[in-house]
Amino acid sequence: MFKIGITSLIKVLFFIFNVRTSITLKSNVLFIVIDDLRHLTGQDVRLPNLEKMAANSVNFKNTFAQQALCAPSRNSLLTGRRPDALRLYDFYSYWRDTVGNFTTIPQYFKENGYETFSVGKVFHPGKSSNFTDDYPYSWSHYPYHPPTDKFKDSAVCWDTRVKKLQSNLICPVRVKDQPGKSLPDLQTLDYAVKVLRERNNSKPYFLAVGFHKPHIPLKFPQKYLEKVPISRVNPPRYPNIPKRLPVVAWHPWADVRHRDDIASLNISFPFGTIPKKWTLKIRQSYFAAARYIDDLVGALLSYVNFNNTVVVLTSDHGWSLGENGLWAKYSNFDVALRVPLLFIAPGLSPKTVSKPVELVDIFPSLVDLCGLPGNIPKCNTVEDKLTLCFDGKSLLPVMKSKLQQNQYIYDFAISQYPRPSVYPRSNSDKPRLKDIKIMGYSIRTKRYRYTQWISFNNTLFTRDWNKTYGLELYDHLIDPDESNDLCFEPKYNAIKNHLSSLLRSNVK
DSSP, X not given: OOOOOHHHHHHHHHHHHHHHHHHHOOOEEEEEEETTOOOOOTTTOOOHHHHHHHHTSEEESSEEOSSSSHHHHHHHHHHTOOHHHHTOSSSSOOHHHHTOOOOOHHHXXXXXXXXXXXXXXXXXXXXXXXXXXXXXXXXXXXXXXXXXXXXXXSSOEEETTTTEEEOOSEEEEOGGGSGGGSOHHHHHHHHHHHHHHHSOTTSOEEEEEEEOTTSSSEEXXXXXXXXXXXGGOOOOSOOSOOTTOOGGGOOOOHHHHTSHHHHTTOOOTTTOOOOHHHHHHHHHHHHHHHHXXXXXXXXXXXXXXXXXXXXXXXXXXXXXXXXXXXXXXXXSSHHHHEEOEEEEOTTOOOEEEOSOEEGGGHHHHHHHHTTOOOOOOBOOSTTOOOSSOBSSOOOHHHHHOSSSOOTTSOSEEEEEEEESOSSOOTTSSSOOGGGOOEEEEEEEESSEEEXXXXXXXXXXXXXXXXXXEEEEEEETTTOXXXXXXXXXXXXXXXXXXXXXXXXXXXXO
């Protein structure tokens, strides 16, 4: 008869328990999305908490949004489908009503046993999320928005030049003097911490936390200006409009121009640029706002048990800070599209990945990373009506691979931006669907960015690649600022033709 010693039996039982535990216990998920946070380097500003997080994460350092505008980007990210699939390029339609009943990231986790929470700005509020942040589909509890949100654009910025409160772009404040004696992101942090402390532990959680800064107005506790001395703020290397830039690629950054402090500068529309002194002040305030959010992220992470939690941090898109004369988002340039993407998970070793990836990759990656039911198909066409399919791909193979090269990872990212006309108008930044006549499709490889502005039909959602309004090609090996359009340089013809073909074949 087979005999087993007590020590061996304990080992066997311990092994069985661990196996069952690993199968049955699901990891919690903390999903952090920061509004308008571009990919910042150490030369821009020190963000100690994000830097620490990056050092302990799988850091995808070349991650690109699908459209540099809040609602289209967030809906794309949260459904895993491109803006063309959602037919949303502005703020004014809800995909479940107009296109299909597509599943979202939190909805899929909710359907698989998670308690889901939305705190702060996760979906873009308003029509694009049915005025409910997609509740109850996506969330177990009604989404939380901080009470002081209603003052976000109020005249609460003390302007020493005019000695009164204004609705300024640059807005360092004393928190105790603000309406409600707080700021939205401080209240978002407090509520998220409350969820982590007080929730029912019978289910794993999916907690999405959306911080609003450094979205404009650049309102933050004034002490953060001291952390970013203006003497250390560098101007953009190319602050003027590039000579070869197609006119259609320019946008007039109207939301910046309309703020009281910037409006007082009387900058000519649409091609006037901001004076150097103000360029430095805006850059300083953007960096200070980013440093403020960095502290809030650090505070939030201090409440997380990393032994059983997957943490993802990203942004909806970037923000131009005077590069090529541009501000805000609304373009296909790297500074408007490139964002941080960090994954921390039990069993994942830190690494840096330089290949281009996309925000639509997050959904399938989280499904695989958390061991949720897989075999979810790739969307075959833009009209694919499956409630659950992905336009992106899972990044888990490259997260787990010891090599950066991996057959599952493509070598490019695709983004797009609409325009109402070639020449910039007052609505060129954010055209409504009915006004869109041109779509700029852009492909980014590790070395190149190629963009083609083509005719777009806003009722049939069709495109005419033979009707082109502008071409752009940038070589990041020699021009990381994307300030020298090489599209008509003969020696780049082969590259241009290859990227054009690759772009067309991957835009459905």
